[in-house]
Amino acid sequence: MGPHVATIVALDAGGTSTRARGVRDGRVVHEGVGGPGNPRTVKGDELVASYTEAFAGCPVADLVVACVAGAGTLDMRAVVEDVVSSLQPGACVHVVPDYVAAWRAVSPIADVAVIAGTGSVVCTPDDSGGWDVSGGRGWILGDHGSAARLGQALLGWYAESPSELPEWVRSELRTRYGSSDWHWLVRILHEGSAPASLLSRGAPILTALADQRHPRATEILRTEMALLAAMTSQHVTRLLGAEAPLRVGLVGGVWRAPSAVTAFAEALSSQHPTLRLADDRPRDPLDGAESLAHDLRVTS
CATH class of the missing domain: 3.30.420.40 (ATPase, nucleotide binding domain)
Structure with missing residues (x-):
């Protein structure tokens, strides 16, 4: 042997x-x-x-x-x-x-990791071998730019004004949630044991609408990504200084949508010009x- x-x-x-x-x-x-x-x-x-x-x-x-x-x-x-x-x-x-x-996935190319999955977090290693982390407060109090927040916005929009959304959205909701009836959606979100996971199922619908340049979807995405960019800028300024020219690496499923990457990159450039994306390809x-x-x- x-x-x-x-x-x-x-x-x-x-x-x-x-x-x-x-x-x-x-x-x-x-x-x-x-x-x-x-x-x-x-x-x-x-x-x-x-x-x-x-x-x-x-x-x-x-x-x-x-x-x-x-x-x-x-x-x-x-x-x-x-x-x-x-x-x-x-x-x-x-x-x-x-x-x-997340950091291990981006560290060959980046100085800062920005995670946008079910939740959202910004992280960098510290000098003692530990971690400096911003965010991670959950979808109720934070997690801007995350799948949970984007899904929440999509479902809230649908419950409020279903006629504004194209017919394919209803089909996607039935596939992802079992029904496109907003009463049903409210019920499963209240009864489910993992609401963030349920909300996240709606995020790809919102980003697909933004990829198609739907005005309201684009506005929602820009608002969420501006808040995530602000947290990234504050994290870097607090720890590394406002003028540090640093590369930002993206990790998580939200970044698979080109519209999400574009909205975040534009907000980051506006708020913190010395920060730039290492590239536009999310790491796993x-x-x-x-x-x-x-x-x-x-x-x-």
Whole structure:
């Protein structure tokens, strides 16, 4: 029998989905997706079910690195570690906040990471090996530019003035929510255990409308991205100085929409001229989680 070849698993868990990638000897041996994996917004059996689905069919792992939204405190990291350890009992498990993976994904090209997924966060590493983070307050008090906020705006608009929206929007709502009746939408949002995840389903509809240059969708997107750009500018000014010429890297699903990237870039240029996008291609935080897992495997 030859030498043991380790299997490492990288996890990216957020407010909408939990994604797992298993790698052995440089080859991807597992890819899985589960439901929301943020331990602050999803609890108990539902949280376990999300991680179980992501790990379904995964080989036995030697190392699991879980980069998780909501895991900024020891108690939340312990919750995730317990769940992952129950699914991979022989593995060494490391749990870190999701922005660590985001930073790893953009660090080759950028000085600042701006995450716009279910929520929104701006982060940079500090001089002590820790992290400086702005945002992450959730869709009720913050998360401007996030999928949850964009979806919330879309659904509010639809409930208020459904006739303003083209017919294809109703079809998309039926696909994403099971119905285009706004009464139904209100009901599932109030009864659902993970409203941010539900709201996020509407974000691609709003950005698609903005990509088509629908005036109201464009206005909503510009307003949200201006607020996210303001948070980015304030973060950089507070930590690095107003005149620092820095590159901004984009991470998260919202940035797949060209209209979102354009709106953010225009707002950032207006508010903080020394900041610029490293490029307009969003990075995948799961790639950052895998990079971190490889490094931890080498040093462990």
